[in-house]
Amino acid sequence: MDPLSELLAHLQPQSYITAGFDASGSWALVLDDLAGRIKCYAVMKGECWLSIEKIANPVRLKAGDCFVLPTGCRALIASDLEAEPKLASETLDPNRSGEVVTYNGGGDVFLVGSRFEVEGRHAEVMLQTLPPLIRVEASNDRAKLRLYIDLMMDELRGGRPGASQMAQNLSHMMLAQTLRLYIEDLPEGEVGWLAALADPKLGACLKAMHSAPAHSWTVEELARIAGMSRTSFAQQFRQRVGETPISYLTRWRMMSAAAKLVRGQDTITQISMSLGYSSDQAFNTAFKRVTGQSPRLYARRQKQGAEA
Missing domain, CATH: 2.60.120.280 (Regulatory protein AraC)
Known part of the structure; x- marks a missing residue:
């Protein structure tokens, strides 16, 4: 997708x-x-x-x-x-x-x-x-x-x-x-996620990360996909997206995990493995760092909010 x-x-x-x-x-x-x-x-x-x-x-x-x-x-x-x-x-x-x-x-x-x-x-x-x-x-x-x-x-x-x-x-x-x-039709110099998606080089990197979120992506790998040097790629990505490539990857993984938690069809272990984490603990730590809540607490609160 x-x-x-x-x-x-x-x-x-x-x-x-x-x-x-x-x-x-x-x-x-x-x-x-x-x-x-x-x-x-x-x-x-x-x-x-x-x-x-x-x-x-x-x-x-x-x-x-x-x-x-x-x-x-x-x-x-x-x-x-x-x-x-x-x-x-x-x-x-x-x-x-x-x-x-x-x-x-x-x-x-x-x-x-x-x-x-x-x-x-x-x-x-x-x-x-x-x-x-x-x-x-x-x-x-x-x-x-x-x-x-x-x-x-x-x-x-x-x-x-x-x-x-x-x-x-x-x-x-x-x-x-x-x-x-x-x-x-985005104009030159536009900043944001959609602007990065519109950029042929950065867009290719976003597509790569989205197609394989469980892969252990490195800045070097992504720079090669973009056809740029590591330094130029990292600098341009941060300028257009507003964060580093690895920070973006982590945040996207956690947003994907949050959506799965809300649906309630997968266990935490299944979600963590699908996103490339070697253990539930590593996933829990990353999720809490991004969202401020543990996966279980997040899922429970979202369910309570939907029922309210």
Whole structure:
């Protein structure tokens, strides 16, 4: 499985609400429901502003643009940045999934998309490795993404039997395709996990580590895969990803282990062996260093949280 597919598989995003938003006039919504969630939306008609706390300047979105908010940062979306903001959690009723919410009569701006729930502390940690805004601008070569969005809009507006489930399935495809296009079009100098994946040399190393997490990778081996000197590779990897190659490998192993612990299908011994650890003790030590909890405590707390 390739790294992006693995990321989505470990996050296990469940579409919690898939809906449309049709607005007009002056409006502003505070997206106050982002913690532990991913927002993925497309602007189907008109233009609006998106302001995110970790980005200095507001972003102008136009028809055809898609955007993903993966890190839980506070955000504001508005037709007018001076308008009195209202909470999205109150305006966009979560019980109206599969419907189109009309605001101020509608007609000027239309957005469609989903809010995805992700499970577990490991998922939240993984989301923090992504940029606060993932944006794909409108373009003529986005035919597949446009198809998913158009089909979703038809389902939301059509009211046919099974429309809600169809819209949710399409929203997962929209999320994956948006991330894929973002990786393909990343500008030079971008930093982060997706930026490393987009780099041909570093991306090859990430794929190697993900395909064989149990292998005892060394910086020298990874540098050879990248076709770089050990020093250049280590320096470039740290600059693009934000940590050393071995630190990344350990963290990815622990995120994979956390996902398996939540599923509860494997024993700790099976998990530790699948990730290249010679003993449960070595695995337990590494897991606690990364997550702050022992594997058993982590699994128990996640189970209790799911049942609460």
